[in-house]
Amino acid sequence: xxxxxxxxxxxxxxxxxxxxxxxxxLAGMFLAGGxxxxxxxxxxxxxNVFIDNAFLxxxxxxxxxxxxxxxxxxxxxxxVALSTMVVATLLKDGWSPWPVMALVLVIGTVxxxxxxxxIQYFEIQPFIVTLAGMFLAxxxxxxxxxxxxxxxxxxxxxxxxxxxxxxxxxxxxxSVVVAAVVVLVAVYVLHFRRLxxxxxxxxxxxxxxxxxxxxxxxxxxTVYAISGFCSASGGLLLSFYMLSGYGLxxxxxxxxAIAAVVIGGTLLTGGSGYLLGxxxxxxxxxxxxxxxxxxxxxxxxxxxxxxxxxLFAFILMQRLITARRR
Amino acid sequence: MAxxxxxxxxxxxxxRFPGVKALDGVDFRLLPGEVxxxxxxxxxxxxxxxxxxxxxxxxxxxxxxLEGRPAAFSSPLAAQQAxxxxxYQEVNLCPNLSVAxxxxxxxxxxxLGHIRWKRMRHRAGELLHRLDLDLDVSAALSxxxxxxxQMVAIARAVxxxxxxxxxxxxxxxxxxxxxxxxxxxxxxxxxxxxxxxxVSHFLDQVYEIADRMTILRNGRLVGExxxxxxxxxxxxxxxxxxxxxxxxxxxxxxxxRETGPLVEARDLGRAGAIEPFTLTIHEGEVVGxxxxxGSGRTELxxxxxxxxxxxxxxxxxxxxxANLRTPRxxxxxxxxxxxxxxxxxxxxxxxxxxxxxxxxxxxxxxxxRPLPRRRQDELVAKYISALNIRPADPEQLVQNLxxxxxxxxxxxxxxxxxxRLLILDEPTRGIDVGAKAEIQRLVAELSDGGxxxxxxxxxxxxxxxxxxxxGVLRDRRLVAEVDNDEGLTSEVLTETIASGAAS
Numbered sequence: 001x002x003x004x005x006x007x008x009x010x011x012x013x014x015x016x017x018x019x020x021x022x023x024x025x026l027a028g029m030f031l032a033g034g035x036x037x038x039x040x041x042x043x044x045x046x047x048n049v050f051i052d053n054a055f056l057x058x059x060x061x062x063x064x065x066x067x068x069x070x071x072x073x074x075x076x077x078x079x080v081a082l083s084t085m086v087v088a089t090l091l092k093d094g095w096s097p098w099p100v101m102a103l104v105l106v107i108g109t110v111x112x113x114x115x116x117x118x119i120q121y122f123e124i125q126p127f128i129v130t131l132a133g134m135f136l137a138x139x140x141x142x143x144x145x146x147x148x149x150x151x152x153x154x155x156x157x158x159x160x161x162x163x164x165x166x167x168x169x170x171x172x173x174x175s176v177v178v179a180a181v182v183v184l185v186a187v188y189v190l191h192f193r194r195l196x197x198x199x200x201x202x203x204x205x206x207x208x209x210x211x212x213x214x215x216x217x218x219x220x221x222t223v224y225a226i227s228g229f230c231s232a233s234g235g236l237l238l239s240f241y242m243l244s245g246y247g248l249x250x251x252x253x254x255x256x257a258i259a260a261v262v263i264g265g266t267l268l269t270g271g272s273g274y275l276l277g278x279x280x281x282x283x284x285x286x287x288x289x290x291x292x293x294x295x296x297x298x299x300x301x302x303x304x305x306x307x308x309x310x311l312f313a314f315i316l317m318q319r320l321i322t323a324r325r326r
Numbered sequence: 327m328a329x330x331x332x333x334x335x336x337x338x339x340x341x342r343f344p345g346v347k348a349l350d351g352v353d354f355r356l357l358p359g360e361v362x363x364x365x366x367x368x369x370x371x372x373x374x375x376x377x378x379x380x381x382x383x384x385x386x387x388x389x390x391x392l393e394g395r396p397a398a399f400s401s402p403l404a405a406q407q408a409x410x411x412x413x414y415q416e417v418n419l420c421p422n423l424s425v426a427x428x429x430x431x432x433x434x435x436x437x438l439g440h441i442r443w444k445r446m447r448h449r450a451g452e453l454l455h456r457l458d459l460d461l462d463v464s465a466a467l468s469x470x471x472x473x474x475x476q477m478v479a480i481a482r483a484v485x486x487x488x489x490x491x492x493x494x495x496x497x498x499x500x501x502x503x504x505x506x507x508x509x510x511x512x513x514x515x516x517x518x519x520x521x522x523x524x525v526s527h528f529l530d531q532v533y534e535i536a537d538r539m540t541i542l543r544n545g546r547l548v549g550e551x552x553x554x555x556x557x558x559x560x561x562x563x564x565x566x567x568x569x570x571x572x573x574x575x576x577x578x579x580x581x582x583r584e585t586g587p588l589v590e591a592r593d594l595g596r597a598g599a600i601e602p603f604t605l606t607i608h609e610g611e612v613v614g615x616x617x618x619x620g621s622g623r624t625e626l627x628x629x630x631x632x633x634x635x636x637x638x639x640x641x642x643x644x645x646x647x648a649n650l651r652t653p654r655x656x657x658x659x660x661x662x663x664x665x666x667x668x669x670x671x672x673x674x675x676x677x678x679x680x681x682x683x684x685x686x687x688x689x690x691x692x693x694x695r696p697l698p699r700r701r702q703d704e705l706v707a708k709y710i711s712a713l714n715i716r717p718a719d720p721e722q723l724v725q726n727l728x729x730x731x732x733x734x735x736x737x738x739x740x741x742x743x744x745x746r747l748l749i750l751d752e753p754t755r756g757i758d759v760g761a762k763a764e765i766q767r768l769v770a771e772l773s774d775g776g777x778x779x780x781x782x783x784x785x786x787x788x789x790x791x792x793x794x795x796x797g798v799l800r801d802r803r804l805v806a807e808v809d810n811d812e813g814l815t816s817e818v819l820t821e822t823i824a825s826g827a828a829s
Contacts, residue, residue, distance in 0.1 A: 204422035
């Protein structure tokens with residue numbers, strides 16, 4: 001069975017079902033928020049979700065690549081923190097902003113490349129290698145410094161305070177533009193480039209991909225490098241957002257990113273999922289936070305509880321969909 | 327007109343693995359526009375030869391020529407680029423990708439690196455049309471049956487300007503109609519001058535499609551024959567060989583005693599695994615199962631043991647109706663199964679001989695009642711000496727034992743349960759001649775002691791030497807049940823396997 005009928009939508013390929021569920025959930029949450037809270041149902045609330053989660057979105061894009069191959073990357077949160085730390089320290093030492101940004105991106109990519117190479121060539125589970133990477137990067141933060149380091153570089157503060165006007169009182173931050181570009185480039189790579197198709201093929205069946213003559217080793221190492229690059233980019237965006245570098249930044253962000261990818265309908269076993277789903281997943285997480293801040297009285301830990309419940313629901317749904325497919 | 331020269335020629339190919347000589351001086355050639363069957367029992371070296379040919383393994387000895395030029399492939403990709411494409415038994419495609427993409431991935435039509443999806447779908451449709459297939463090329467591969475997936479794999483293989491197409495057991499999971507479709511595709515490709523190397527355990531299919539065949543046995547070349555000049559009986563004889571003729575016949579085989587039936591299977595069957603069969607095993611009787619690999623020998627045994635669920639029929643054990651849904655239930659009724667695959671399904675290589683031997687007994691008692699160490703030592707010592715397990719050290723790790731001794735450890739594990747029916751699936755495969763004789767003697771002793779044994783082996787001599795009764799399987803059907811008396815020889819049995827006629 002390849003399609004299922006959704007009332008009012010006609011036949012829909014089964015592969016789009018998880019994404020559709022996430023989209024409906026998002027719409028439902030937005031409607032419920034709009035009914036319950038005054039001032040919720042405005043365009044700026046949605047845009048704020050993007051503004052507050054641009055860095056998470058960029059990180060989640062990298063994690064999507066990894067998960068699509070059937071791997072996992074736990075190091076992303078720590079690499080984000082390390083990036084903010086490197087940025088803050090070097091700027092304090094008087095480096096100019098552009099070389100700093102380039103260096104941070106190189107560090108993140110090299111870290112990802114290293115982990116990918118270890119995973120591929122020593123045949124070690126990605127879970128354990130990236131767990132080691134997570135401790136390593138977090139530890140390096142504290143080698144640089146244990147305290148929060150403020151960033152007062154004029155270019156960074158300017159970037160942080162710039163508002164891009166969209167007219168009608170709506171605005172976004174430059175970070176949102178960066179995140180959107182990252183998403184678009186990633187979508188293009190995944191769907192119109194060999195690298196992207198190889199990522200899907202490896203997630204579908206790694207053994208087959210190898211026998212079909214695809215460059216499995218190179219692709220797998222590349223996705224971890226991409227994830228490292230995206231984490232570093234996310235780290236840059238976070239340092240614009242926070243204007244500080246701190247070893248405790250982005251604690252647990254790897255789990256938020258993985259949660260967003262899974263809620264977006266990507267299978268943890270790899271080979272199935274879309275970046276649009278990841279975008280929706282990040283929006284769902286962001287909207288939960290927004291609703292809880294509108295509620296006012298609820299502790300922020302309720303965010304975690306809702307994310308936990310949602311994850312359970314989505315994993316069960318994936319299980320049902322894949323089980324029925326067999 | 328002189329026949330065209332071979333497109334592929336392999337000379338004196340040798341391949342060694344640790345402890346095994348998988349291929350030894352094998353010559354092989356392929357002519358353009360022919361279907362060439364590679365025949366041999368399991369372990370004869372067919373897969374190894376194919377893997378050497380397609381660049382999965384390096385060659386240790388010998389040389390290979392493709393179109394008259396020396397060739398050696400370092401990877402499947404290199405072989406593919408040289409024009410040798412392979413379709414394996416399991417469909418090696420990505421079920422999550424579309425049909426078109428499965429055909430073209432890795433060589434997608436592109437412009438400046440940008441994949442041209444429309445062109446790819448169009449070309450995929452054309453290609454499949456040439457093979458008489460009409461599919462929705464943008465649908466995911468997983469939405470099609472295994473047979474269609476197999477055809478897609480072939481479409482992928484031939485699109486790479488293939489000169490040689492290797493089909494490794496492509497028909498093992500197809501039904502008759504699907505096989506006919508596959509053969510149509512193969513004939514079409516043959517007309518285009520592609521040389522096809524075909525491996526199948528189904529003799530009828532080989533005789534239907536193949537022009538020529540090469541037979542391997544124990545990693546050595548038996549010969550190359552025209553299909554039209556070699557009868558099925560001769561073929562089976564050449565595949566199986568007579569290597570055990572040097573072992574002495576067990577003297578004074580007692581005839582089956584007049585005992586009650588222990589296991590009665592009536593119309594027991596499972597769709598896709600084995601056709602319904604009726605088989606009775608008496609106490610103290612050794613029933614042999616003969617047939618080529620893939621003929622359903624193991625499947626029959628697994629049904630009796632409850633490892634697979636029977637779709638039809640009934641099973642009675644010691645007069646009581648038994649519905650075995652799990653191996654545990656079978657063990658509870660004193661059935662034991664020594665699997666064919668001792669490394670993967672039986673022994674735990676990192677445990678000691680003692681631990682491996684007591685495993686099944688301990689499992690039967692339940693983990694809450696550990697077997698006292700002294701009792702363990704007694705039992706293990708008894709079986710180590712009874713089966714002559716060497717080295718006779720209960721604390722040796724099983725992985726350090728030779729294949730024959732590993733097999734004895736596995737046997738000991740089931741024997742301490744004192745089963746009433748012992749199923750032995752290929753207990754002597756891959757072990758040396760001496761250990762073989764010991765295991766055979768043991769089977770005879772056990773049956774004298776009243777234990778029923780279902781003995782599965784590809785070696786006819788061995789089946790004949792041990793069994794009171796022989797069941798012959800062919801193409802997943804129990805085609806004959808023959809009493810082992812003076813009139814039954816390996817020639818008669820070979821003929822039965824080859825022709826399928828009940829004698």
